[in-house]
Amino acid sequence: MVKWNISVARSFAGRAPVETINMAKMTPAAGKPGALPPNDDIGEAKRLELYRLQVLLREAEQRAFDLFLQNQIKGTSHLSLGQEAIAAGCAAAMQPGDLSFCTYRGHAHTLARGVPVEKVLGELMGRDNGLMRGKGGSMHLTSVEHGVMGSYAIIGAHIPIACGAAWRAQYKGASDVSVCFFGDGTTNIGAFHEGINYAAIHKLPVVFVCENNLYMEYTPIADVIPVKHPAADRASAYGLERILIDGNDADVVYRTMLKAYARARAGEGPSLIECLTYRHSGHSRADPAKYRPEGELEKWKQRDPIKIYRERLKSFDFPDETMAAIDAEIKKIIDDATTACQAAPTTSTDILFTDVYADGGWAWRN
Amino acid sequence: MVKWNISVARSFAGRAPVETINMAKMTPAAGKPGALPPNDDIGEAKRLELYRLQVLLREAEQRAFDLFLQNQIKGTSHLSLGQEAIAAGCAAAMQPGDLSFCTYRGHAHTLARGVPVEKVLGELMGRDNGLMRGKGGSMHLTSVEHGVMGSYAIIGAHIPIACGAAWRAQYKGASDVSVCFFGDGTTNIGAFHEGINYAAIHKLPVVFVCENNLYMEYTPIADVIPVKHPAADRASAYGLERILIDGNDADVVYRTMLKAYARARAGEGPSLIECLTYRHSGHSRADPAKYRPEGELEKWKQRDPIKIYRERLKSFDFPDETMAAIDAEIKKIIDDATTACQAAPTTSTDILFTDVYADGGWAWRN
Amino acid sequence: MAELTYRDAVARAIAQEMTRDENVVFLGEDVAKAGGVFKATVGLLDKFGPKRVIDTPISEQAILGAAMGAAMTGLRPIAEIMFADFIAVCYDYIANEFPKTRYMTNGQVGCPLVVRCGGGGGSRFGAQHSQCIENWVMQFPGLKVVSPSSPVDVIGLLAAAVRDDDPVMFLEHKSLYAMKGEVPDGEILDRLGTAKILRAGTDATIIALGMMVHRSVAAAEKLQAEYGVNVEVIDVRSLVPLDTQCILGSVAKTGRLFTVEENPRVLGWGAEVVSIVADEAFYDLDGPPVRITTPNIPLPAADQLEDMAIPSVDRIVATIRKSLSA
Amino acid sequence: MAELTYRDAVARAIAQEMTRDENVVFLGEDVAKAGGVFKATVGLLDKFGPKRVIDTPISEQAILGAAMGAAMTGLRPIAEIMFADFIAVCYDYIANEFPKTRYMTNGQVGCPLVVRCGGGGGSRFGAQHSQCIENWVMQFPGLKVVSPSSPVDVIGLLAAAVRDDDPVMFLEHKSLYAMKGEVPDGEILDRLGTAKILRAGTDATIIALGMMVHRSVAAAEKLQAEYGVNVEVIDVRSLVPLDTQCILGSVAKTGRLFTVEENPRVLGWGAEVVSIVADEAFYDLDGPPVRITTPNIPLPAADQLEDMAIPSVDRIVATIRKSLSA
Ligand SMILES: Cc1ncc(C[n+]2csc(CCOP(=O)(O)OP(=O)(O)O)c2C)c(N)n1
Ligand SMILES: Cc1ncc(C[n+]2csc(CCOP(=O)(O)OP(=O)(O)O)c2C)c(N)n1
């Protein structure tokens, strides 16, 4: 069973003690009921952006799931339903030029950086309008123009790769931050250890975001680690601060990331942030997620990040119509994207032989 | 420069706080001057064994070095000169049937388990009397009959392998412990992370001994880690106790290992023990070790484990003749072994084609 | 005799061996409680309990390393590396540890273990989850490499692999997991290093493996029916040990050699077969030995692209026709 | 014109490229302060400083991963993996990441980096520190594989590798580090994918690589002097891209093909060369193509054993004589 007590880092930059908060007792919306939309550190515009992003990710992935059921999408896919607050909060805190390194579970992080829904769905559907025209597929979404430097399907491989991108920034005196997303289960692979250590010794401008959704594919992370928190409880092994946050609250994620990015940009080195969350769907398309204890999903659905956020906006007196308008806008975007993808041609097979080598072709011999 | 202040775990089994001791202020010999040979927890016989072992390792490796210089040994080799207290202390605390997993720096650990000097030198010299008749060489010393389950030359590979041997013991209800030796630099490779985690979650009867000799090949470990102690400061990432000991004091090593082995046998799981030490020679045959700051070697030579131990024995009133007799016995063993190896034939080349497969041969096709 | 899927054959083979020998243990990611991500090991946990059927962390090096240490000291581990592509993250054990240990120790230490994994294309999983990795693993003296193409071969060869005293890579094909086949009741035990002639023929020899076996047989049928070309199809089944006699015997009869490989073209396993035949049966050959492979590209994800990349029945037919001028 | 060792040529090549392009950076274990365990990178730290010449932890995955991330975003890293055998601990980058990235992203992301390592036998280092790994790395579409046999080639090919926009495996040979050769002054830049005919001949073609080039040339001299057999020797230099035209052209002339490979027999790079020739130049061949290799064994440590395992001048001579019945 999920334990709701988690420790949350209160002060990020310093070595201040972490505070244990009881999520069960938290009001889902932290704003004061009846208050006007706040002009606090986050502000009205950013709050609406966070809401919009989360709805976008939710609806786009829900659509992807529907298209699978209709066999319009082949292959596999890994959805982030329920984990949207992390993708939204991380992306909303980024600046243009910051770089995202995602996993096979990368739709949300890709969309959150502004990649059009049509391009993502098109890729999943193997259409010519797809991000990579069908050559990469769901697990390898990449959009360099949006700072999405790839989605990596081998667990942990992108952790050192993100270090490399951050090294380039440091070397060139550029101010961008590399942000690397991975799951709880990924903390047990060698590349995690090597990459985090490497980032720490060079004080690289990279932020490691561990989305702890309690499960690897089907096996609970708790079954295969000797500590409670797979990332947070290991931070000290790399001289890093223990940071554990509520990953279902986009405001918390956003605030934490702002600080971590700032720290990276200031040359103070990497951060390793564990975000507690839950995925609503199975691991991948093939997975009905029957291994979860009864009631667990329902409990987490009460803490659905979008539900939390909508209530927060309400508590800040955002009118229902504002949210409804966003919902409608998103729905239209996704419907339009779907239609466009369905109308798009499948990729012509001549691209089978392009871009194996830098000369654009595939010739390996004369 | 070396800092002499190291933290030493006082109480091993429990979670007692570690004590910071000042090695510079330590009397090299901890016994009371003028006392009779003590019948304390270690006892007279074991003390003489520890002394004898250390001298044996020192002299055997010194001989290996001399034979290199005379070009009677080819290839590479990695000596443990200066680190003998660890090999001696660990081996003296083992029981028959316990298993050692060594590295390319494995002469000392192999000899400490009772493998005849002749067999080790013979292997280094590529003679037919060698442990593996020359097929393995210095970096792969193995003597199953003595519990030396191999020396591994790829950094970190044997950490999971030792877990596997310990798993077998656990599975079969056997009481043997697997002991896995590696250096400070090895703590940064992926297999370290994966192996220690794996041992911890299964509470495997394995003891990980990190010989922190301050250097990898030529690069100081301090240059490439963000913590002070490469193993001890990472133990908590695996839910293990922080254990840092003086690796130049065979009594300290012996006592620590006894407890760690007992813990393993009792089903209480693995230990990760960092032993602070220093190698007197270069990394390998090829290395004059010019990268060391001036005076560092001399400082550590004052804490030469054999010097320390000889003084301790003296302080316990062991007569000089006792040590001299041991020294002489060792010298004879090593001289005899050298003579035997020089007289031994080189390996006949027919063994080139044996033992590739379990049928004893090398045929991979019909 | 029962009809069984290739997937269920895996579980049956493991169960057969675990029942026979209590030293056989099984570990891997999601293999126990969930029965494997390909559902090929369902039921084993219930039957043999958590001491013998173990869910591991995502630590492929720990999986293979632990399997090796256990094998060295008396157990007979079967380790699953989920997708064959992931062999790359634990390759040191494949390249440097398993195969060399016996030799380096002059026979003191053996490494009797099996590594199972699901490889191959056709699932639209893209470049990092679709590879056939025979040519990542067959070049290491000391390591055996087996790949079954049918349910009955899964059982017989996996049983033989478990009982073998050498380390064995057991390469299953993801696209075959749903395939059904007749399987006799009772214990099944096959022999490593034995190829099977699935279809006798006189005009040319096809050597194939895994999923390509089925396409090769279909191509042979089509060549016979439509073009009167009589092709012998050999399921090589085991690359190490290799049944060279079977291959050379067939080529001596037909005079022509074709390999059908799913891997990209360069240095596939077929290159070894071709090289052996070209050297040892040069004067038997009536024309050039030809390798039919995926082109030298990573595998794309989209279905129509992937289908074009992997050798199809039509491509096999066309290549052989052209080469035989038939 | 100066005489330079193969070892010093490495440092000179890196220095040449680092001077030319400030995006070139260099990282690896013990490469900076110590100048490399083979002393092949001495002086680079002094010349270019610790920002560009970096000592890393023993973390091969971090080394290659960091190199890749840097390459993807604008740097031109050269990464050293000390002994070639250690490629096994970071193989995922070789097999799944470097070569596939450009393709999977439909050309959005490139990976212009070089991985250098020292491989090969002759140093009595035993089975885990002596391997030639061409056949661990050449089967991945997207990855280039180069191996120089002389100081001047070290410089020219390493420079070409650094300037290449694809990932390149640059396989040096440990036993050649001490070898001396004439090297012109000034910038040296060669071309990948170009084989070199080191000795023209008419009776047979030898294709060799690395240390085997020198033994092949010596064998050819001996065959000429003692048996009147005139052998053409080609240093293939680069396996990917492969100069197939040079190879096919030579075989068209000589009618006989021999590969001389240091790797164990099974699925060495020679199998690809033989397969290409057997397929495309079948009717040019006057006799079977023959691979001369280390037998199918791990490398032993003792000197007399190692010497017997690796192809020697005498073995090359004997094999060719026997095959040509000369
Ligand atoms: C090296 C490697 N091992 C195993 C896998 C198969 N695999 C894909 S996702 C996954 C679970 C990952 O769990 P986690 O890190 O928690 O991320 P999540 O899927 O929960 O987001 C596994 C085992 C893989 N892709 N790569
Ligand atoms: C995977 C791998 N990388 C690099 C090496 C080369 N190497 C051999 S010993 C060594 C240094 C090891 O340092 P440490 O772990 O401190 O052990 P020590 O040699 O000091 O005993 C290195 C880098 C190797 N053998 N394997």
Ligand SMILES: [Mg+2]
């Ligand atoms: Mg997870």
Ligand SMILES: [Mg+2]
């Ligand atoms: Mg060290």
